[in-house]
Every structure is written in structure tokens, then in C-alpha cells.
Amino acid sequence: EVQLVESGGGLVQPGRSLKLSCAASGFTFSNYYMAWVRQAPKKGLEWVATISTSGSRTYYPDSVKGRFTISRDNAKSSLYLQMNSLKSEDTATYYCARHYGSHYFDYWGQGVMVTVSS
Amino acid sequence: NIVLTQSPATLSVTPGESVSLSCRASQSISTSIHWYQQKSNESPRLLIKYASQSISGIPSRFSGSGSGTDFTLSINRVESEDFSIYYCQQSYSSLYTFGAGTKLELK
Numbered sequence: 001e002v003q004l005v006e007s008g009g010g011l012v013q014p015g016r017s018l019k020l021s022c023a024a025s026g027f028t029f030s031n032y033y034m035a036w037v038r039q040a041p042k043k044g045l046e047w048v049a050t051i052s053t054s055g056s057r058t059y060y061p062d063s064v065k066g067r068f069t070i071s072r073d074n075a076k077s078s079l080y081l082q083m084n085s086l087k088s089e090d091t092a093t094y095y096c097a098r099h100y101g102s103h104y105f106d107y108w109g110q111g112v113m114v115t116v117s118s
Numbered sequence: 119n120i121v122l123t124q125s126p127a128t129l130s131v132t133p134g135e136s137v138s139l140s141c142r143a144s145q146s147i148s149t150s151i152h153w154y155q156q157k158s159n160e161s162p163r164l165l166i167k168y169a170s171q172s173i174s175g176i177p178s179r180f181s182g183s184g185s186g187t188d189f190t191l192s193i194n195r196v197e198s199e200d201f202s203i204y205y206c207q208q209s210y211s212s213l214y215t216f217g218a219g220t221k222l223e224l225k
Contacts, residue, residue, distance in 0.1 A: 044205065045156075047215065061213055102212065103150065103167070104164060104168075105207070108163070
């Protein structure tokens with residue numbers, strides 16, 4: 001059974017940093033693209049970052065480019081999201097997702113809440 | 119960026135009705151559209167991939183159609199468990215985008 005378990009969320013002040021983690025199990029992690037998708041309170045889904053199988057290629061929307069960094073450790077079956085220079089508009093539930101073929105998100109974690117506030 | 123416009127924003131139906139949800143892309147995206155269901159306080163779930171391809175474990179009452187710029191998610195005879203929000207997502211561009219969602223609610 002595929003499982004994705006996020007951790008590392010919490011309350012952080014504007015301008016500070018936070019690193020999210022996602023532990024994957026139930027599939028060969030190194031064979032799949034992975035991604036982060038977020039959802040602000042009462043809002044829709046927003047793609048945040050994608051990483052290739054080896055980690056050599058990463059993709060971001062303009063809203064987080066230069067501030068967020070996605071990475072992975074295939075030996076540990078783990079995905080990460082380093083978030084720097086956080087803004088109030090980054091407040092959201094962050095989902096780890098398997099990004100099948102870099103097309104659709106076929107498995108999702110339960111999400112972790114990040115609140116950016118002073 | 120490719121913008122996806124979903125309509126209607128809210129759809130009020132009674133169980134047993136059949137419904138169609140629309141997703142329109144700002145440019146042609148072939149069949150690179152995927153549909154998700156999100157129930158209240160749950161993670162999204164993939165329903166349909168590549169516009170019309172079914173997903174294992176998803177009830178057969180869910181189907182998708184369309185190509186180019188206009189796409190439709192159809193639910194044949196809505197059941198009570200289907201009341202949730204539905205999102206479309208495009209993968210034609212590697213700047214992946216979602217629609218704003220259609221909320222299917224009980225009339």
C-alpha cells in the first residue's frame with residue numbers, strides 16, 4: 001500500500017524558514033517523480049514543486065521560485081521542501097504527492113499545516 | 119500559464135441525478151487534463167487521467183471526456199458520497215495548474 005506521511009509543519013514568523021519532510025513507502029520511491037501541492041484555508045489546490053526521479057530536475061511556479069527548494073533522498077525514500085523567506089500567503093496545508101510521469105498526482109499524503117504569522 | 123476555468127462554481131443536485139462539470143483551458147492542451155475529488159477535510163483523490171481514462175478503484179459512474187480546450191467530468195446518478203469539490207489539473211505545461219473547483223452540493 002502506498003503511503004506518504006508529511007511532517008515538519010507548524011507556526012513560523014514571516015521571513016523565517018521551515019523544512020517539510022515526506023516519508024514514502026509501499027512503492028519504489030526512486031522510480032517516480034514527486035511533488036508538493038498546497039491548499040490555503042478554504043481555497044483551491046496550488047502546485048508548488050516537482051522533482052525528477054534522480055533529483056537533477058526541479059520545477060516551480062513563479063509564486064515560490066527562488067524561495068522554495070524541493071529535494072529528495074532516494075536511499076531514505078524521503079522528499080523534502082525547504083521554504084525560505086516565508087510570507088503570510090504561504091499559509092496552507094502542504095501535501096506530498098506522487099507525480100506520475102510528471103503528469104498527474106496519483107497518491108497524496110494527509111497533508112501538513114504551515115501557518116506564517118507574527 | 120495555462121488557466122483552467124471550471125463551471126459552475128457550485129452545483130446543487132439531488133441524489134440520483136446525473137451531472138456534468140466543465141473545465142475549459144485557456145489554450146489547447148490535447149488530453150492532458152486530470153480530475154480529482156476532494157471531500158471535506160480529506161486529501162484529494164485522482165478520479166480520471168488524460169481526460170477520459172479510468173482509474174482503478176473509482177466507481178464506474180465517473181467518466182471524463184473532451185480534448186483541446188473543453189473537458190467534462192460526468193457523474194451518472196449522483197450518490198450521497200459524491201458531494202464534494204472537484205478539480206481539474208493540466209499537465210500540458212510543466213507549470214502545472216489546477217482549476218478553482220466545482221462544489222457539488224446537496225439540493
